[in-house]
Amino acid sequence: MSDRLSVFKTYKLYVGGKFPRSESGRVYEVTDAKGKWLANAPQSSRKDARDAVVAARKAFGGWSGATAYNRGQVLYRVAEMLEGRKSQFVHEVADAEGLSKSKAAEQVEATIDRWVWYAGWTDKIAQVVGGGNPVAGPFFNLSSPEPTGVVAVLAPQESSFLGLVSVVAPVIATG
Numbered sequence: 063m064s065d066r067l068s069v070f071k072t073y074k075l076y077v078g079g080k081f082p083r084s085e086s087g088r089v090y091e092v093t094d095a096k097g098k099w100l101a102n103a104p105q106s107s108r109k110d111a112r113d114a115v116v117a118a119r120k121a122f123g124g125w126s127g128a129t130a131y132n133r134g135q136v137l138y139r140v141a142e143m144l145e146g147r148k149s150q151f152v153h154e155v156a157d158a159e160g161l162s163k164s165k166a167a168e169q170v171e172a173t174i175d176r177w178v179w180y181a182g183w184t185d186k187i188a189q190v191v192g193g194g195n196p197v198a199g200p201f202f203n204l205s206s207p208e209p210t211g212v213v214a215v216l217a218p219q220e221s222s223f224l225g226l227v228s229v230v231a232p233v234i235a236t237g
Contacts, residue, residue, distance in 0.1 A: 073104045078117030085109045095160025118212040126209035126237045130185040133235060137181035144174050155223050173224045180231040187236055209237040 073089045074081040084104040092101045128136075144151060148170055156166035192206040213233055218225040 071102075073102050075104050075106060075110060075114075077110070077114045078120065082110075082113070092158075094158050098157075100158060115212055115214075122209070122212060128237065130188070130237075133237060134181045134184035137177055137184065137231065137234060141174050141177035141181065144170070144177065148174070151223070159222065169221060169224050173227045176224065176227050176231055180235040184235045207236070 072083055072087075074083055085107040086105055088105040089102045090105050091099055092103050094100055148167075151170045151173075152163060152166045155161060155169055156163050159166070159169075161169070188206055192204070195203040195205055197203045215229040215233060217229055
């Protein structure tokens with residue numbers, strides 16, 4: 063019999079490029095469609111959410127100042143990396159959602175296509191959304207979309223991987 067105490071693994075968040083512990087210290091089990099354990103995830107609190115917003119506000123200036131071309135390069139690089147590890151993601155999506163390998167492969171391919179699609183839109187959004195506005199007078203009124211603050215997105219539970227990318231990619235594309 064050993065006199066050692068067990069050392070429990072601490073599951074952490076990812077906020078502002080660091081791995082802080084959640085305030086509550088609690089975790090919950092992430093399970094697949096059949097109820098089989100996949101992972102443990104930290105349970106966040108309101109303070110953890112506030113800390114994430116503070117970190118996002120600190121990063122806002124750098125990211126919102128990035129050129130559309132640079133944002134497009136980042137999105138396209140994510141698509142390239144997913145393409146290189148497609149078989150791993152197919153396996154993960156199939157296990158997590160209880161899909162067949164072919165359905166999971168379709169979902170992963172759609173996810174990669176979604177990253178590429180938004181990468182292509184980064185330098186076109188200003189032309190489509192912005193423009194000249196009619197005014198009564200001898201002057202011009204032009205509008206140009208620009209980032210104004212931090213946003214929070216919630217991913218749908220169905221089609222979790224594609225759903226997450228569908229809400230995150232437009233936010234990244236627009237700065």
